[in-house]
Amino acid sequence: MDGASSAGFISHITGSAKLVELAMLSCHSPTLLKEVFYYVRFHQAFLSLLGCSQPSPSPDPLLRLDLSNKIPTVQRLLTLATILLTFYPSAPTRQIPDPTTISQISNAIDALWLEYTTQSAALSATPMTWNESSSVYYRDAMTALAFMYFNAVHILLALASTLSQDKLDARSTTDLIDYHARILDAAAFLYQKRIGCAYNRMSLPLYLVAVHGPLAVQRGCARRYFEQWRRGGTMAGISKLALERIEAVEVELSYYDCCGPGVGLPVRIGVAA
Numbered sequence: 001m002d003g004a005s006s007a008g009f010i011s012h013i014t015g016s017a018k019l020v021e022l023a024m025l026s027c028h029s030p031t032l033l034k035e036v037f038y039y040v041r042f043h044q045a046f047l048s049l050l051g052c053s054q055p056s057p058s059p060d061p062l063l064r065l066d067l068s069n070k071i072p073t074v075q076r077l078l079t080l081a082t083i084l085l086t087f088y089p090s091a092p093t094r095q096i097p098d099p100t101t102i103s104q105i106s107n108a109i110d111a112l113w114l115e116y117t118t119q120s121a122a123l124s125a126t127p128m129t130w131n132e133s134s135s136v137y138y139r140d141a142m143t144a145l146a147f148m149y150f151n152a153v154h155i156l157l158a159l160a161s162t163l164s165q166d167k168l169d170a171r172s173t174t175d176l177i178d179y180h181a182r183i184l185d186a187a188a189f190l191y192q193k194r195i196g197c198a199y200n201r202m203s204l205p206l207y208l209v210a211v212h213g214p215l216a217v218q219r220g221c222a223r224r225y226f227e228q229w230r231r232g233g234t235m236a237g238i239s240k241l242a243l244e245r246i247e248a249v250e251v252e253l254s255y256y257d258c259c260g261p262g263v264g265l266p267v268r269i270g271v272a273a
Contacts, residue, residue: 008057038075045078045205046238050245051090073116074142077149080108081204081220083202084156087163092213105160109153116146136185141193145201151179151186152205155212160169184221191225203238210271 014200083105086095120143121129129138138144158179183205190202202225209222223246230239 038072039076041078042201043202045081045085046166046207048082048085049090049204049207050241051092052241073112073146074149076112077146077153080105080112080153081156082170083147084153085162087160088156096163102157102161105157109157110151113150116150136189138186138189141190144189148186148202148205150184151182152208154179155208159212180209180214180215180218183209187222187225194228200235200238207242207246210242211249 009213028051062246087097088094117128124139126139127141128143129136138147143239187206206222206225210219210226213219213222225237226242226246229235230243
């Protein structure tokens with residue numbers, strides 16, 4: 001199996017997820033596997049976003065960890081993202097969200113944000129984020145990653161709301177451009193830190209910017225991360241897969257722009273430029 005190829009990466013993550021799930025079923029101490037599972041889960045969500053994975057017939061292994069409030073914030077955001085991905089165009093059997101579902105997910109995101117910021121403030125007097133010399137800084141790498149995923153689920157929620165009768169202001173440029181810009185701010189911070197394991201977790205938010213960013217400069221910036229990683233080799237497989245799908249979506253959107261609205265095509269959020 002060539003892990004540097006798109007097919008190899010898909011096989012690697014699919015097989016790893018199955019092995020971890022089987023290990024959890026037989027292991028007396030499933031918490032020993034939680035970090036491995038958390039890592040695989042980032043990639044499972046990304047493959048779902050690209051339409052490269054099928055939903056598992058078994059219950060979410062996260063439930064078997066029985067860690068309650070000990071589950072990291074980013075993993076709880078991934079749970080919300082997984083739900084929202086059932087409404088995404090690439091979903092195998094795309095669902096149409098009802099207004100109640102949209103409202104519940106929105107409230108869950110807001111509640112998690114309040115919990116996260118409250119706990120973070122109690123842990124340290126250092127601000128979670130601040131601006132300095134035209135750059136955005138974060139307390140640490142995990143804070144930057146959490147910010148990326150909070151903004152990612154907001155984008156997925158806005159996309160899902162366009163399908164619901166109870167539509168949010170999904171075309172509002174002010175708020176939604178900020179979601180994409182904030183993801184890029186956090187990505188720039190993490191990239192400068194040269195934390196390889198963080199790069200693996202940035203794919204889902206960056207892909208959303210590359211495909212749905214309302215500004216060409218945002219889409220281009222997000223895409224360049226994948227191009228750099230593909231050349232670097234350590235993330236060649238995941239980057240090739242992302243770029244292949246981005247290119248396919250660009251073709252679809254060009255057809256969409258020329259021929260009018262179609263069915264199941266991703267949309268730009270905000271005003272394209």
